Amino acid sequence: MEQRKIAFIGAGNMTRSIVAGLVASGYRPDCITATNPSEAKLVALQQAYDIQVTTNNTEAAQQADVIVMAVKPQLMEQVAKPLQSIDFQGKLVISIAAGISIERLQQMFANPLNLIRVMPNTPSLLGEGMSGLFASPITPVSDKTYAGELMQAVGKVCWVEQESGINDIIAAAGSAPAYFFLFMEAIQQQAIASGFDEDTARLLVQQTALGAAKMVNENPDTDLATLRQQVTSKGGTTAEAVRTLEENDIRGIVAKAMQSAVTRAEEMEKLF
Numbered sequence: 001m002e003q004r005k006i007a008f009i010g011a012g013n014m015t016r017s018i019v020a021g022l023v024a025s026g027y028r029p030d031c032i033t034a035t036n037p038s039e040a041k042l043v044a045l046q047q048a049y050d051i052q053v054t055t056n057n058t059e060a061a062q063q064a065d066v067i068v069m070a071v072k073p074q075l076m077e078q079v080a081k082p083l084q085s086i087d088f089q090g091k092l093v094i095s096i097a098a099g100i101s102i103e104r105l106q107q108m109f110a111n112p113l114n115l116i117r118v119m120p121n122t123p124s125l126l127g128e129g130m131s132g133l134f135a136s137p138i139t140p141v142s143d144k145t146y147a148g149e150l151m152q153a154v155g156k157v158c159w160v161e162q163e164s165g166i167n168d169i170i171a172a173a174g175s176a177p178a179y180f181f182l183f184m185e186a187i188q189q190q191a192i193a194s195g196f197d198e199d200t201a202r203l204l205v206q207q208t209a210l211g212a213a214k215m216v217n218e219n220p221d222t223d224l225a226t227l228r229q230q231v232t233s234k235g236g237t238t239a240e241a242v243r244t245l246e247e248n249d250i251r252g253i254v255a256k257a258m259q260s261a262v263t264r265a266e267e268m269e270k271l272f
């Protein structure tokens with residue numbers, strides 16, 4: 001990918017995982033800078049990936065072609081304000097913060113920015129992330145291409161046409177690892193109730209989840225309903241279990257849960 005000078009403002013978990021993915025995919029470490037108020041995280045990043053580090057956000061942003069805002073949403077305004085003096089002409093700003101709209105980001109920076117919102121999820125930490133991306137209308141195609149490749153360093157990407165689509169990404173991917181964990185927890189609990197010890201119950205569920213995810217991944221042309229039907233013999237045990245889930249409105253429950261996530265994301269947009 002294009003080796004632009006990139007500065008990560010905030011050197012937390014998400015920055016660490018993106019930097020790890022970038023360096024592993026051949027991005028030049030001398031093109032990457034990370035900033036953070038506390039030095040310990042910077043030293044660790046420098047030692048692990050040989051990137052540039054500094055506690056000076058403005059200096060890092062000034063020297064960069066791409067600025068990734070990777071601080072907590074509640075800190076975004078106070079971190080963006082000192083950066084207002086920078087000339088953003090030709091620079092790309094990427095925000096990975098949840099709940100801060102393009103409009104609010106433009107206000108915080110007091111500049112018309114080439115701006116892309118990215119919503120990653122936690123499996124990005126393992127290089128298996130799913131990120132949603134939305135670009136402000138003035139952002140050039142070359143910046144969109146770059147941002148897409150950036151996030152592909154830690155997983156897969158999906159662009160949305162409307163900014164509200166970012167909240168739908170939160171519901172379908174950002175928050176979704178927790179839905180799967182909950183489902184796995186429920187299976188583990190019932191396996192324990194039927195007599196397995198905790199470790200064995202965990203092994204049963206984790207290996208099954210991994211196997212099921214791999215089957216989905218390795219059969220991209222087979223839709224999910226068909227995959228389910230293929231492992232559900234008529235009159236068999238799986239058919240009975242699936243019928244019970246359907247009768248108890250598993251689909252309705254999931255739809256309500258996802259809608260709740262969207263509603264919460266909309267509420268959060270009003271907070272920052």
Ligand SMILES: NC(=O)c1ccc[n+]([C@@H]2O[C@H](COP(=O)([O-])OP(=O)(O)OC[C@H]3O[C@@H](n4cnc5c(N)ncnc54)[C@H](OP(=O)(O)O)[C@@H]3O)[C@@H](O)[C@H]2O)c1
Binds near residue numbers: 010038096121122
């Ligand atoms: N983790 C995820 O799965 C995930 C998913 C989607 C979106 N996001 C978003 O990604 C952003 C970062 O999340 P994260 O999980 O990486 O959080 P994190 O681990 O808490 O990282 C945030 C970093 O920002 C640093 N920071 C605080 N004040 C700063 C300042 N003035 N200048 C520069 N850096 C500053 C913090 O430093 P100290 O700790 O030393 O104070 C911390 O290292 C958040 O906005 C979050 O909403 C995260």
